[in-house]
Amino acid sequence: MRQANFGDTVLYDPEELAEVELECQAYVFLRERDVHAISEPAEQPRSGMYL
Incomplete structure (x- = not known):
């Protein structure tokens, strides 16, 4: 299960x-299956591996 946060x-x-x-604020509604990827915060250490 993907976990997206505000x-x-x-x-x-x-x-x-x-x-x-x-x-006056635009919001986008998506189903879980429509989310292809969630970015990771930049402060997490990188493993050096690429997908």
Whole structure:
């Protein structure tokens, strides 16, 4: 299970989203299966391995 938190940067297909605006703030709704990747914070140590 992917765990996304508020403020995370995620990779998703722009055609698979629902957008809504509340109080002049735009929000994007995604299903869990539409999230392709979640970026890691830069302060975590890197293993040196690439995917």
